[in-house]
Amino acid sequence: MNTDSYYFLVILVVLIAVAAVLFVWLRRDRTLPGPDADQTATSIDTAPDLRVTAAEALIDPIVGVPAEAIGAPPSPAPAPAPTAPEPVASVAVPAEAGPPEPLTVLKGLGPKAAARLNELGITRYDQLASLSGAALSHVDAQMGPFEGRIVRDRWVEQAGHLAAGDIAGFEAKFGKIGG
Numbered sequence: 001m002n003t004d005s006y007y008f009l010v011i012l013v014v015l016i017a018v019a020a021v022l023f024v025w026l027r028r029d030r031t032l033p034g035p036d037a038d039q040t041a042t043s044i045d046t047a048p049d050l051r052v053t054a055a056e057a058l059i060d061p062i063v064g065v066p067a068e069a070i071g072a073p074p075s076p077a078p079a080p081a082p083t084a085p086e087p088v089a090s091v092a093v094p095a096e097a098g099p100p101e102p103l104t105v106l107k108g109l110g111p112k113a114a115a116r117l118n119e120l121g122i123t124r125y126d127q128l129a130s131l132s133g134a135a136l137s138h139v140d141a142q143m144g145p146f147e148g149r150i151v152r153d154r155w156v157e158q159a160g161h162l163a164a165g166d167i168a169g170f171e172a173k174f175g176k177i178g179g
Contacts, residue, residue: 101124106158132156
């Protein structure tokens with residue numbers, strides 16, 4: 001094959017692709033005519049899908065009849081909705097001993113995680129630094145999407161340095177504050 005035939009094949013493929021795209025694009029705007037076609041037509045995309053897959057036909061061969069009507073056991077009750085996390089008061093978190101501190105100074109702890117810690121009653125470095133064992137596990141379990149970050153990002157260790165005023169030790173291990 002010479003290069004002219006390759007150009008012909010490329011042009012042919014491009015034309016077929018353009019035709020396919022136009023066909024699909026124009027078909028999506030069609031509507032189904034109803035008994036009152038002059039008022040409002042129903043879109044093809046909003047028409048109910050009445051097709052039954054092979055798997056559905058095997059499971060419930062009598063389409064349109066509820067499974068309970070043919071003697072099948074009733075479906076199990078839906079799982080209960082998840083409850084809100086219990087407050088951290090059930091675990092010994094040290095009480096506040098002063099004004100809140102900016103927890104976002106800790107590496108890996110952003111404003112949303114800091115807000116969640118505040119909701120749990122942790123607003124100071126010394127409170128976070130004193131968490132261990134069951135209290136640490138309990139707080140970590142209530143962190144929602146941030147679960148596991150307390151240990152992985154070493155927030156307790158970082159908070160220990162800041163609570164003790166050891167800025168140099170913090171920066172030696174975790175990098176500059178604010179950087």
